Amino acid sequence: LFFVTVPFSCVFIYEALVLYKVKGPGPAWTMRISNFLIALFLIGGIVFYSHLYTSVTFLLTFIFVILAQYVFVFPFLGRIYLSYIFVLLPFFLFNGVLTGSFIEEEVVWYNDRENIGLRLGTIPFEDMFYGFLLIAMNISFYLKFQNRAI
Numbered sequence: 620l621f622f623v624t625v626p627f628s629c630v631f632i633y634e635a636l637v638l639y640k641v642k643g644p645g646p647a648w649t650m651r652i653s654n655f656l657i658a659l660f661l662i663g664g665i666v667f668y669s670h671l672y673t674s675v676t677f678l679l680t681f682i683f684v685i686l687a688q689y690v691f692v693f694p695f696l697g698r699i700y701l702s703y704i705f706v707l708l709p710f711f712l713f714n715g716v717l718t719g720s721f722i723e724e725e726v727v728w729y730n731d732r733e734n735i736g737l738r739l740g741t742i743p744f745e746d747m748f749y750g751f752l753l754i755a756m757n758i759s760f761y762l763k764f765q766n767r768a769i
Contacts, residue, residue: 621717625750625754626753626757628706629754630757632702632705633698633761637698642698643695643697643698643701644697645697649688657681659677660748661677663677664678667735670735672730672734676745677745687699695759699755699759702758703750703754710747711742714742714746715740715742718740718742720741720742
């Protein structure tokens, strides 16, 4: 259910921003954000190569941002970045519960040998970036299937 409800909710948040005419950062800021993320994810993917979950998450997100910013030139990328900020609160709440916050035993268990071991509460640090990739890809596919670029 997680992989159905979370993407659906994130697309809903994205559409709510569209409905209320909330614009994301302009093209110049979107490019700055993308360039920062590209550098961050490339460096992180290389530095943490021995931690499979971290490395794969960072490198796949690196590839997505390059494709979105420079190959396909998504005009809605800035709004995806903004949408993600709105998604972070429910993300931390629900992911926190799944990883053991507020409950006796976690539902989702992570092997700390495969990630860097840094946690935000009970949530592995890398999950923020995995979450971004999951959300950004789903919104991108949704808009592509809608055949529109907002």
